[in-house]
Amino acid sequence: MKSFKLIQLLAITAVLLAGCKEETSQQEADAQEPGGLKTIFKDDFYIGAAISATQIEEADAKAAALLPKEFNSITPENVMKWMYIHPGRDSFDFALPDKFVALGEKHGMNIIAHALLWHSQLAPWVEQVKDAKEMEAVLTNHINTIVGRYKGRVHGWDVVNEALNEDGTLRETPFLKTMGEAYLEKVFKLAAAADPAAELYYNDYNIEQPAKRAGCIAMIKKLQAAGVKIDGVGIQGHWSIAGLPYEDIEKSIQEYAALGLKVHFTELDMTVLPNPWDLKGAEVSQNFPGSPFMNPYPDSFPVARQEEQAVAYQRLFELFLKHRDHIERVTFWGMNDGHSWLNGWPIKDRTNYPLLFDRNFEPKPAYRSVMELKKKAKP
Numbered sequence: 001m002k003s004f005k006l007i008q009l010l011a012i013t014a015v016l017l018a019g020c021k022e023e024t025s026q027q028e029a030d031a032q033e034p035g036g037l038k039t040i041f042k043d044d045f046y047i048g049a050a051i052s053a054t055q056i057e058e059a060d061a062k063a064a065a066l067l068p069k070e071f072n073s074i075t076p077e078n079v080m081k082w083m084y085i086h087p088g089r090d091s092f093d094f095a096l097p098d099k100f101v102a103l104g105e106k107h108g109m110n111i112i113a114h115a116l117l118w119h120s121q122l123a124p125w126v127e128q129v130k131d132a133k134e135m136e137a138v139l140t141n142h143i144n145t146i147v148g149r150y151k152g153r154v155h156g157w158d159v160v161n162e163a164l165n166e167d168g169t170l171r172e173t174p175f176l177k178t179m180g181e182a183y184l185e186k187v188f189k190l191a192a193a194a195d196p197a198a199e200l201y202y203n204d205y206n207i208e209q210p211a212k213r214a215g216c217i218a219m220i221k222k223l224q225a226a227g228v229k230i231d232g233v234g235i236q237g238h239w240s241i242a243g244l245p246y247e248d249i250e251k252s253i254q255e256y257a258a259l260g261l262k263v264h265f266t267e268l269d270m271t272v273l274p275n276p277w278d279l280k281g282a283e284v285s286q287n288f289p290g291s292p293f294m295n296p297y298p299d300s301f302p303v304a305r306q307e308e309q310a311v312a313y314q315r316l317f318e319l320f321l322k323h324r325d326h327i328e329r330v331t332f333w334g335m336n337d338g339h340s341w342l343n344g345w346p347i348k349d350r351t352n353y354p355l356l357f358d359r360n361f362e363p364k365p366a367y368r369s370v371m372e373l374k375k376k377a378k379p
């Protein structure tokens, strides 16, 4: 009996020691290779990136390696927009969208499709649609074909993108002009029927700003009252280092969550370039002339400004962590500064630095400041 107890004791000690060793080696591994953003924030929200056609094709080896290390969600930057995926009334092009979905599956990622309905990057033929009946048939075919094709494979759809004006009223799109506001209910219902398991989102910029937010909430409430399934709201998050709207972001998270929605930050970036017109948001049709004054960092991003950006990103992520229960995903609009659309919008050919990785895929101070938040939080 006694020797049995001794053996038992030895066995327990061995197990405990092995456990400790495992823990120590995990801690050592963490210290050396802490894992990317997706690992650090794995209990909080998905960390996503918008990816270009080149990145979908894995043509850039550095991007292909960085993607699964840092990100666990992907959004196609352009290839699923109407003009590319449904260029002619009876023609669809699924080559790159298929590769996009397959890439997400290969890495076991949260796959977001963007954007089913948007007035911009729309195929020109859709603008010729004359009346409600014809538009309804066009939308039915568009949604059934595309959402149906990826049924059970895409986790979430940006069903409607940018349907609102800055004052919260509905934007005059070809959909509104032909069908009136009934188009909103129609497209969400079509998407839900085509893939009942997919999450459905409304996505827009500046919907953290008071007037547009009020319009957005009113629109969503109407949809909900009509029995529409809407799972989340996508706040694009094209902000500027000149001033992030932290208070409005916080209010927005709370108010959208109160509607029973998950909040997604879907297109996060932070321009560091001048903007004398005080533009807010991401109205893609804006285009202004350039000048050296408007492009102050053509060769490199000054260290002091990098630190400033790091502080702003840290404060933003602090807010995200505070409301992690309501936030499902934070997606950056691009992987590194060189990829960002902000090098070309709203002024062409500038050098911008809006993301967490530099043009060589090296993490910037902003990357470290964001990661630092979780390290601090650890006991």
Ligand code: XIL
Pocket: 077, 078, 115, 161, 236, 267, 282, 284, 341
């Ligand atoms: C942008 C892309 O990044 C660019 O490559 C393209 O030329 C224009 O569109 N809001 C959206 C995104 O919902 O789809 C837009 O993406 C940026 C603004």
